[in-house]
Amino acid sequence: DFELGISSKQKRKKTKTVKMIGVLTLFRYSDWQDKLFMSLGTIMAIAHGSGLPLMMIVFGEMTDKFVDTAGNFSFPVNFSLSLLNPGKILEEEMTRYAYYYSGLGAGVLVAAYIQVSFWTLAAGRQIRKIRQKFFHAILRQEIGWFDINDTTELNTRLTDDISKISEGIGDKVGMFFQAVATFFAGFIVGFIRGWKLTLVIMAISPILGLSAAVWAKILSAFSDKELAAYAKAGAVAEEALGAIRTVIAFGGQNKELESPHRPH
Numbered sequence: 001d002f003e004l005g006i007s008s009k010q011k012r013k014k015t016k017t018v019k020m021i022g023v024l025t026l027f028r029y030s031d032w033q034d035k036l037f038m039s040l041g042t043i044m045a046i047a048h049g050s051g052l053p054l055m056m057i058v059f060g061e062m063t064d065k066f067v068d069t070a071g072n073f074s075f076p077v078n079f080s081l082s083l084l085n086p087g088k089i090l091e092e093e094m095t096r097y098a099y100y101y102s103g104l105g106a107g108v109l110v111a112a113y114i115q116v117s118f119w120t121l122a123a124g125r126q127i128r129k130i131r132q133k134f135f136h137a138i139l140r141q142e143i144g145w146f147d148i149n150d151t152t153e154l155n156t157r158l159t160d161d162i163s164k165i166s167e168g169i170g171d172k173v174g175m176f177f178q179a180v181a182t183f184f185a186g187f188i189v190g191f192i193r194g195w196k197l198t199l200v201i202m203a204i205s206p207i208l209g210l211s212a213a214v215w216a217k218i219l220s221a222f223s224d225k226e227l228a229a230y231a232k233a234g235a236v237a238e239e240a241l242g243a244i245r246t247v248i249a250f251g252g253q254n255k256e257l258e259s260p261h262r263p264h
Contacts, residue, residue: 029126031125033125037118037121037122038119041115042174044110044111044118045115045177046177046178047107047108048178049179049181050182052185053188056189057189057193065090065093065097116174118174119173120170122170123169123171127165130162134158164227
């Protein structure tokens, strides 16, 4: 019995070890339509991310026009002041920049819609295949596999864990490409427009990157703990609700409520 207990503990430890996979392996269930959607969504994400630095160029030129109107003017000797209307000139300039803003805003709106919709659509199609493969893999297991793994957790794993995968291969990937495009486009515009200030900002970029990496590591660790806790809580809830008549017949309501893994 002691040897059997040790072997069962070793098997459980082996099952808890997580095998890491590559980023591209997450999309192994995608077909050519999903890849087309993801490619178009990536292109639109890059266009969406490049929109903000372009808007900053328009905004900078617009603010420069306010300063230029207060500058020194040199006019010919026979120039009539009645022909000069600074308010009208400024209004025409602001109208032109308003058109620029409207065009960029419309382009960003279309690019953002295509980005989110295509990545979400591709993720939904892949998640449907993953759920089918996961369910078929459970049905093909031997009896001994169900002795090692808690069968009441399978329903929670089938919903919550795969939902996490959907979040990881969905529109968040498009947001990643959008952020990368904004990053590089911003630095390109910065070096073209003002390279000195851009170098100053680059000096603190490693600190910002390090803080982002630390937060990503912390969130990843808490996400794993969240999935494990919800799986145990879902198993307790499913077991209690599945046999609710037996629980009530033996007066075990309080015991179920005091369970350490009860759902909150």
